[in-house]
Amino acid sequence: MPNSYSETYFPVLLQMVLATAVGFALVALGVILGYRVKNKVKDSPYECGVQPVGSAKERFSVKFYLVAMLFILFDIEAIFLYPWAVVYRDLNHGANRMFGFVEMLIFVVLVLAGFFYIWKKGVLNWQADPGPASVPPAKAPAAYSLSEK
């Protein structure tokens, strides 16, 4: 049985060392073993056999940033619930046995209010942007029309 703080965490450290060793071994063996043949075509970024067009570092949708920001906000709020859950039964006892519950109810209602605000703002809407309304939808070229004989 572990007697001290460092003895309690020794197995965690050991397992992290083992996991790191396994990860390192997999990567190192993959790089060392096996022989490599380089040629120009093989070295190009894989784009289904077509010549790669442009750079891979393209701009991407701002929605990914929004999700990251929302995650930080709401994950911190979720982590606030952990200490509450651990002391929950100690909070509710005696005369005011709903104390812990009501306290967290207020917190969760505030979180939900923020959540519905961003929902109504359309932050959570992942559908494709329809684009400017003035551009008419492109018509299929006549050559592809099915009705044409």
Added chain:
Amino acid sequence: MNYFLLTLIKAGLIAFVLVTVLAYLVWVERKVLAHIQLRVGPNRVGPHGLLQPLSDLVKLLFKEGFIPSHVNLFFYLLAPFMAVALSLGSIAVIPLGPQIDVFGIKTNLGLADVNIGILFMLGLGSLGVYGVALAGWASNNKYALIGGLRSAAQMISYELPLALAIVAPLLMFNTLSFREVVDAQGGYLFGFIPQWAIFQLPVPQLISFIIFLIAAFAETNRIPFDLPEAENELVAGFHTEYSSMLFAAFFTAEYGHITTACMVASVLFLGGWQPLWPAAYGSDFFPVVAHWFFAAICFWHARQPARSYDRYTMPILGIILFGAGGLFLVPFLKPILVPLFWFLSKVAFLIFTFVWVRGTLPRFRYDQLMRFTWTFLFPVALVNLLITGLLVALTTK
């Protein structure tokens, strides 16, 4: 015995078993998927394809480990390394069984019993996103970048319902230590209903168990949430530019995450190693009966072989199962093996569910996936948490 020596032995055993299990999960998954789709699955390497993982390992090791020159080399190599190291690390805090007493040495089954085990597991689990996101970014490939981005957004989005679903059982047990959570689920209601979390407070706990499972599917990038590697739109997603063992490293990490998630789910919601019914009604002998039942099935198949070699392989498998069942009757092994059996059978059932779902469900569309977690799972998890809190507060004396 010296505590450090004992820990070294336990860590070595667990690492060996874990790596073997991860390798064989590939075989299990391919076999189960094959039978769902009315195929045979791998059956060439060894009897019933049992040596397939070994041959895959050798093949992958000696494949050409091609590193394209357009990648960002440091992060390209760091990504699979991080993915594996982080996914195998979190087993350290998961308890595998109760305290045992072997030859006068008292020890806990499992590695560490830290009092913040759940937070530790959650922390390591959330770092898992780095492996995938870095792989996608460092590959300098459009498919990989899109796969990595999608994966990062998906994994952090499903992290929220996952974290909230874990709080629900914590409300009842008021501890962050996995071992105390399992101990709190011991005992039986009316003498026969086990006090697992999903039976103690059925409706809210069952809902949070399901939310946990759904979020775990998304965290491990499994179907129906395998958008990061949607092969018909993104080739292979974030690992498009990886080959040989580097490619296999991501799969090791994925299976490691699945195993850990299933272990956590069975500890938090399914009572860990607490048996389904009391020992008074013979739950200690169930492992023996189960093993001998499967041994009997093997012998029966050997009598009517579906394939010619079944006549020889099936009796061997039957004898192994028969012997394994007998081990549960040995007095000094019984207190170790019976809890392990109950724990691992719950984990195995959950892992089977992962494969089962993969064989059954189609893939989400990306906007549906994000809408599902943000506008459905997250509020449901939060409200479910409040209901749990209310019920616990009402039942506290």
